[in-house]
Amino acid sequence: MGNLDALMHGFTVALTFHHILLMIAGVLLGILVGVLPGLGAPNGVTLLLPLTFSMDPVSAIILLTSTYWGALFGGSTTSILFNIPGEPSSVATTFDGYPMARAGRATEALTYAFMSAGFGALVGVIVITLLSGFVTSFALRFGPPEYFAVYFLAFASFVAFGSGAPLKTIVSICLGFAFGAVGMDSVSGAMRLTFDFNDLIRGISFLVVVIGLFGIGEMLLTLEEGVEFRGASGRLNPREIISAIRRLPRYWVAMLRGSAVGVWMGITPGGPTAASFMSYGLAKRLSKRGANFGKGEPEGVIAPETADHSAGTSAMLPMLALGIPGSATSAVMLGGLMIWGLSPGPMLFVERADFVWGMIASMYLGNVVGVVLVLATVPFFAAMLSVPFTIIGPIIVTVCIVGAWTVAGAPFDLWLVVVFGITGWAMKKLDYPIAPLVLAMVIGDKAEDAFRQSMIMSQGSIGVLWSSPLVGVLSTLAIVLLLVPVFTAWRARRRKGHVEEEVPSE
Amino acid sequence: MITRRLALASGLALPAIAHAQSWPTRPVTLVVPWAAGGGADTVTRIFASGFEKELGKPVNVVNRTGGNGVVGHAAIATASPDGYTLGTGTSEFVNFKPLGQSDIGPQSFDLMSRIASIPAGVTLKADGPWKDFAAFVAALKAGRRGQYTGSGVSTGGSWHLAAAGLTRALGMEVDRIRWVPSQGGAPALQDMVAGGIDMFPGSPIEAKARVDAEQVRVVAVMAEARMGMYPNVPTLKELGVDWVFQNWFALVAPPRIPAAVRTRILEAAGKAHARPEVRELMAQRGIVPTWETPESFSAYAKTYAEVSSGLLHELGLVRS
Numbered sequence: 001m002g003n004l005d006a007l008m009h010g011f012t013v014a015l016t017f018h019h020i021l022l023m024i025a026g027v028l029l030g031i032l033v034g035v036l037p038g039l040g041a042p043n044g045v046t047l048l049l050p051l052t053f054s055m056d057p058v059s060a061i062i063l064l065t066s067t068y069w070g071a072l073f074g075g076s077t078t079s080i081l082f083n084i085p086g087e088p089s090s091v092a093t094t095f096d097g098y099p100m101a102r103a104g105r106a107t108e109a110l111t112y113a114f115m116s117a118g119f120g121a122l123v124g125v126i127v128i129t130l131l132s133g134f135v136t137s138f139a140l141r142f143g144p145p146e147y148f149a150v151y152f153l154a155f156a157s158f159v160a161f162g163s164g165a166p167l168k169t170i171v172s173i174c175l176g177f178a179f180g181a182v183g184m185d186s187v188s189g190a191m192r193l194t195f196d197f198n199d200l201i202r203g204i205s206f207l208v209v210v211i212g213l214f215g216i217g218e219m220l221l222t223l224e225e226g227v228e229f230r231g232a233s234g235r236l237n238p239r240e241i242i243s244a245i246r247r248l249p250r251y252w253v254a255m256l257r258g259s260a261v262g263v264w265m266g267i268t269p270g271g272p273t274a275a276s277f278m279s280y281g282l283a284k285r286l287s288k289r290g291a292n293f294g295k296g297e298p299e300g301v302i303a304p305e306t307a308d309h310s311a312g313t314s315a316m317l318p319m320l321a322l323g324i325p326g327s328a329t330s331a332v333m334l335g336g337l338m339i340w341g342l343s344p345g346p347m348l349f350v351e352r353a354d355f356v357w358g359m360i361a362s363m364y365l366g367n368v369v370g371v372v373l374v375l376a377t378v379p380f381f382a383a384m385l386s387v388p389f390t391i392i393g394p395i396i397v398t399v400c401i402v403g404a405w406t407v408a409g410a411p412f413d414l415w416l417v418v419v420f421g422i423t424g425w426a427m428k429k430l431d432y433p434i435a436p437l438v439l440a441m442v443i444g445d446k447a448e449d450a451f452r453q454s455m456i457m458s459q460g461s462i463g464v465l466w467s468s469p470l471v472g473v474l475s476t477l478a479i480v481l482l483l484v485p486v487f488t489a490w491r492a493r494r495r496k497g498h499v500e501e502e503v504p505s506e
Numbered sequence: 507m508i509t510r511r512l513a514l515a516s517g518l519a520l521p522a523i524a525h526a527q528s529w530p531t532r533p534v535t536l537v538v539p540w541a542a543g544g545g546a547d548t549v550t551r552i553f554a555s556g557f558e559k560e561l562g563k564p565v566n567v568v569n570r571t572g573g574n575g576v577v578g579h580a581a582i583a584t585a586s587p588d589g590y591t592l593g594t595g596t597s598e599f600v601n602f603k604p605l606g607q608s609d610i611g612p613q614s615f616d617l618m619s620r621i622a623s624i625p626a627g628v629t630l631k632a633d634g635p636w637k638d639f640a641a642f643v644a645a646l647k648a649g650r651r652g653q654y655t656g657s658g659v660s661t662g663g664s665w666h667l668a669a670a671g672l673t674r675a676l677g678m679e680v681d682r683i684r685w686v687p688s689q690g691g692a693p694a695l696q697d698m699v700a701g702g703i704d705m706f707p708g709s710p711i712e713a714k715a716r717v718d719a720e721q722v723r724v725v726a727v728m729a730e731a732r733m734g735m736y737p738n739v740p741t742l743k744e745l746g747v748d749w750v751f752q753n754w755f756a757l758v759a760p761p762r763i764p765a766a767v768r769t770r771i772l773e774a775a776g777k778a779h780a781r782p783e784v785r786e787l788m789a790q791r792g793i794v795p796t797w798e799t800p801e802s803f804s805a806y807a808k809t810y811a812e813v814s815s816g817l818l819h820e821l822g823l824v825r826s
Contacts, residue, residue, distance in 0.1 A: 046569075050551070050567070053551070053555075140696070140699055140700060141700055142696070142700060143696075143697045143700040143701065143702035143703075144686075144697060144702060145702075146700075183572065183573060184572075184573045184574050184576070184607065186574070186660040186661075186687055186689060187660070187661060187687045188661055188687075189574065189605050189607065189660055189661050189662045189663075189823070190606070190825075191573075191606075191607065198580060201572060201573035201576050201577055201607075201608070202571070202572025202573045202576075202577045203572060203573075322692075322696060323692040323695075323696075323715060324692055324693060324696055331541070332541075334692075335541065335544060335547065335548075338548060338791075339547075339548055339551065341790060341791070343714055343715040343718075344715060345714075345715025345716055345718065345719055346715070346716070346718075346719035346721070347715055347718040347719050348715070351718075408570070408572070409570075449687075449689070452687075453686050453687065453688065453697075456655075456684065456685075456686050456687075457655060457686055457702050457703075459652075459684075
């Protein structure tokens, strides 16, 4: 058990007063950037990066990773309270978290979110600790066809289980793909859908779209329905936190499944956003309470949250061992590693064992610190719900606009936020689901690149998606997942035709 | 908060601009058209640390990414020419126009000097069929056009030109090596280790970690002289191939900066570049520091643009 010895050594590196202080500072800062929509973990970490140049690498990575954990926790808060995801990876948390908050169960929803997130993170770190060698050799087998298959799988597992009118879902997906395609196409170098607008060259930022669709869209909807902020009670009761924690073990299946999805997506690396969608989709399909999803089901909060965090933590492994970032934030940290004079790669584990294991140890500690700090803020955040809308509404709009500005510092993005705000409002009015659009935007672009790279490599043969057992299984699974609902719908319709009485009510 | 400070400072400093000798009276911004942590960013931040000391004012490095660098380069070219916004131009900008990506080109900037360059190389899989450069060339010659693949950057990007120039110098078609576009060196190296890519013409510095792990091997460098990081790897010239290719990072400014301010910038930047700690930080990372006069850089950029657009023509990638 060489890894365990190394981990113990890592704890001696990480467990100093100085480092604990850095963790607390990082987590608090992270919660702050996580709560503000748009100002997400990648931005927070980027802002801190220059500060770390003068630090020693272990302290620097502890500060940055702690900020990341804080941001992941903070991102769920606004998703649940205001239906505004603070982080792209918390979009899936809004589906059930917000209905829970509206039903007066905000404290409960927040507690579930934070506890399951902490659980997911721990599972992620444990996997890194125990399986680092195996996992890196596995991840080394991933080329473009494998990446495409993973994205396809994530996409299929969410979309196939989506509710709502199929035609509207397809429209939403197509819009997402179209928005994702704007800007320079990295495969051919050509400009797409830029209409000669210089501002569109860099593409439409996914964050701007999320802020508009969810943040501004939600505000418009609230305004239309009456100025009174809806329903949610701001009672703060510490007992509720305790009782929610007690009820948590009941959801162990959802937590384990979410963690497994998260670890898988973190390593492969599909990233936390795709992981949370995939986990939500699977939970909805597999859970006994699947029908309650979308109406305020705790499992619908737990599933995406565990996956989000376990993906976030396990994405650190491919970053360290292979130099492949599993998420946008780890891409920034990767840059940090280079600047601190460390080259990520297999040799990092050998040559700089104190750094690697110090960081892994700090991931255990940082997440514990994170859960404690963030639970302590639950009553505060829940109290925000009782603030009258006339005060909180303008604040949220301001925060949304500031968030959109921080993405690229471009005035054009502010107009985009307004346009997408109106789009979000219209989509909700017309019952078009927003989630498939978001997922299509996140995955579409990467999946397209991976697919076209695969096609160039295979010189146009689709067979490359079945060229090895690994990619073959992934592709087949994705296609099966995509076809299952079509098949069941077809069977249900046939049965409907033959036996009128036994119609399963859908 | 930084933005607010800048805004405040710019308001206060307006009258001071008239006195060019007093430049800088407020923080200077260096725009990097690439993401934090990449090669251009690292070079800029190292340079900025020395520049800051020479100027006695803070130097903010701002990453304006997107559109293959078009966004950031446009931000530099169209900035107000008061000396407070400079930036790092990278070799990509000479190709924006031929590739039909933007009208920005060498003429859009005040070209000051290259800060550093990173040579291309020939990197192969360690346990692959070819142990050295000669074996790889023999396989290329024996194989079909497009049989072997290379990767490391988007189509028409610097390393793509490095590979095209290599095969041309060897007397073969420019697209002898089929190009698989990628989002940078790390994923390309990963694909090579996974078995999907045959050669990586990108920077041997990027490949260093995988060389140490014995997953890949560098068999040649496309530099004028051997690299300090790879003393045993021959240059293409030593191997009898007349082809040198490097990526460069240069200090550029919006055109028409007042002459006095421009002189101050060049003087301070030159001193910053010569500082021992700046040189040492670059050397640690295998970056070759370069400093020259604006005239010699302009001439270099012109030649570079001619070679690049020639290759892009042959590759059929020219759009305008």
